[in-house]
Amino acid sequence: MTLRNFGTALLLSTALVFPAWADTSSPVGKWRTFHPDSGAPNTIIEITQTGGKLEGTIVELLAGATETNCAKCEGERKDQPLVGMVILWDLTPERGGWGDGTILRPATGGTANASVKLADGGQKLDVKGSRGIASRTQTWERVE
Template sequence: MAFRSTAAALLLTATLTVPAAAADSHSPVGTWRMLHPQTGAAHMIIEIADKNGELEGRIAELADGPADAVCWNCVGERKNQPLAGMVILWDVTPVSGGWNAVILRPATGMINGARIELENGGKALKIISGRGPLRVAQTWDRIE
């Protein structure tokens, strides 16, 4: 009898977790691999999380370069602060077909408005930031 109860509990747990995993394909919440714009190699790992009802993205780890790298191009309170753990995406608000946000580009220290859209069934996150000739488009890959 204990075997049936355990089996039933496992089946119920598996059934209840599938919709939660499927919901990720409609949300930017998760872990993302940012590729280096020039080389295409993994550059940073970004975690986007829901913090008290607001989405924010922070650098979880640096995939290349020194682990203790700092944001020497940043200004204000971010100047010379460690990149690992730094919030680089905030003020994320839903709009038709995606989200608007504010993004920090650590390589330049620039803070810009950004448009975020999920692509490829939620496996990629397209981010367009900046204006005019300084406009930058990136695609981050979801880490499963």
């Protein structure tokens, strides 16, 4: 086996062993959320990037999820299933993270201004929702 073939084989075998490597410098990927009151795992959100903006979609409800539809939402989201619903949108790059977006809280049907910032080497995502002077930050965990 030549050195070149060995290198190719090593690269391919490494890719097979570690297929879940994530780009820890970007929030793109899947994230586990937690119920704000109980702390139980709640949903899996998939964040994607299109046209320079981030959006997050609920792709899975976990055992801690207490709702399956957006009963308190208004308009086209009213009573729609949570799985497949976009709850985070229009986030644009800003210094230290992403901001100027919107987040939907299905439990209340309300929206807030949103920003996100990677933490813990890209394994956690601090998600901040703000309305006026009030704000709340949740920490989501990356799903490998």
